[in-house]
Amino acid sequence: MTDHKKTSKVETLPAPEAGRRVLIKGQQTKAVIIDAALGLASQIGLEGLSIGALAEVTGMSKSGVFAHFGSREELQISVIREYHDRFEAEVFYAAMQQPRGVPRLQAMFDNWMVQTSAEIDSGCIYISGAVEFDDRTGPVRDALASSVGSWQSALRRAVELAQEEGHLSRASDAHQIAFEIHGLILALHYEARFLRNPSAAERARQGFSHILARYAVASKTQRKSAAD
16 A cells, blocks of 8 residues: 655755754744734833733744743843844944944934834833833843943944044033933933924934034134134
């Protein structure tokens, strides 16, 4: 009697190749889950995430989702890392094409404005996460704080480069400048998302221009006038 049992493609592959394909498929599935989780967290917050809610959104079983993360906490951390990677690519790395100094700092702020404006309706993981985890301890808070801290360091370094290039005063405190820029984004998010202020974005742009003007290196003409 002939055995007509079908053999899967994976079964006919050499063991290393079969294992590689299974690994790739697993990574692709996990990426789909994280993408869905990020969209969900943007709407309901990191605390709203659960294996069950994500299984419902993705159409997967709870055990299928759980197999990729192992815990709700690891799921939340994976979402934070994914958000950070996307934020870094769209805001920071996109600005690296600009010359060092104010042009690059301006590009970073402009990109950040675009990102924030796109999140007015959905919400920002950094901002909503801070509200959820500001008074807590644990790995999720640590992952969130580390991501925000990494971005703040990059922003501060961009300010320092602007000082080194002679665009901003070296006598100024780079931490203070970065703090004020960060404050503009927080104010924008609050005014636009909560208060629905239609002029919030323009006020944030004006605020950034004022910061650059306030900390700019005075020209020779300005210094001469001040001396006179």
